[in-house]
Amino acid sequence: MKALFSVTFAVAGRQLRRFFGNITFLAPAAFPVFFFAAFAGGLSRVGDVPGFEFAAGYTAFQFVWALLQAVAMGGAFTGFAIAGDFESGFARRFLIAAPNRGGIILGYVFASLVRTTFTGSLVFIVAIIAGMEILGSGVDLFGLVGLALVVNVAATLFGCGVAMLLRTQQAGPLIQTPIFMLLFLAPVYVPLELLEGWLEMVASLNPLTAIITTGRSFIAGDPTGVPTAFLTAFSLVAVFLIWAYLGLRSAERSG
Numbered sequence: 001m002k003a004l005f006s007v008t009f010a011v012a013g014r015q016l017r018r019f020f021g022n023i024t025f026l027a028p029a030a031f032p033v034f035f036f037a038a039f040a041g042g043l044s045r046v047g048d049v050p051g052f053e054f055a056a057g058y059t060a061f062q063f064v065w066a067l068l069q070a071v072a073m074g075g076a077f078t079g080f081a082i083a084g085d086f087e088s089g090f091a092r093r094f095l096i097a098a099p100n101r102g103g104i105i106l107g108y109v110f111a112s113l114v115r116t117t118f119t120g121s122l123v124f125i126v127a128i129i130a131g132m133e134i135l136g137s138g139v140d141l142f143g144l145v146g147l148a149l150v151v152n153v154a155a156t157l158f159g160c161g162v163a164m165l166l167r168t169q170q171a172g173p174l175i176q177t178p179i180f181m182l183l184f185l186a187p188v189y190v191p192l193e194l195l196e197g198w199l200e201m202v203a204s205l206n207p208l209t210a211i212i213t214t215g216r217s218f219i220a221g222d223p224t225g226v227p228t229a230f231l232t233a234f235s236l237v238a239v240f241l242i243w244a245y246l247g248l249r250s251a252e253r254s255g
Helices: 002-020 023-042 044-048 058-088 090-097 102-129 138-166 169-184 197-205 207-219 226-254
Strands: none
Touching: 002 058, 002 090, 002 102, 023 058, 023 102, 058 090, 058 102, 058 138, 058 169, 058 207, 090 102, 090 226, 102 138, 102 226, 138 169, 138 207, 138 226, 169 207, 207 226
């Protein structure tokens, strides 16, 4: 256990020093802030369409999607960092030296959680400045934050698996594209009930739909579908944890 923690904190410490020591650490927050400003501002009249009923308003409706985009892309950027560590040779040295290699994955996940807490807070501050109305209680916001952190862990484990399997920064599109597709094939602009055709079918099958819908219900002060959302999020974590360990085993075999 001591070896596990020592490896975890060594990996996490290096990642966080690089993160906060480079101005590009703001990049994971730039995308969701841009989309939030574009959607919540430019598409605010969508909140007036018949059938759109969200008590907290369109700004809050879009904030939840932007927050989940921030935490998911934070996981993707961690995957980019892992691929860079393999290209630089750092990750291979850690594989050789680490007494417990599972701590390498945990270290990257821990660093990603710290990073996403920072970037998620920036998105929240922008939303408050934009006049977002919060109807949920402190308990509701705690539920929203918890859901977002679980999504970050799932995205990080997915990116970790891809990065360790391919061990090159050219894996970037393979990490980022599936996450973007899941995000944009969820109910982004309107609730699921207002979607039609193939968009409704795909969104209904999208695991992020339940998570986003429950996140929005938290901020509206009327939590719904909480068990389903958390079960979905933790199921993604379980699946991608196996995926990450498969990537780790592949990296070990590669030498």
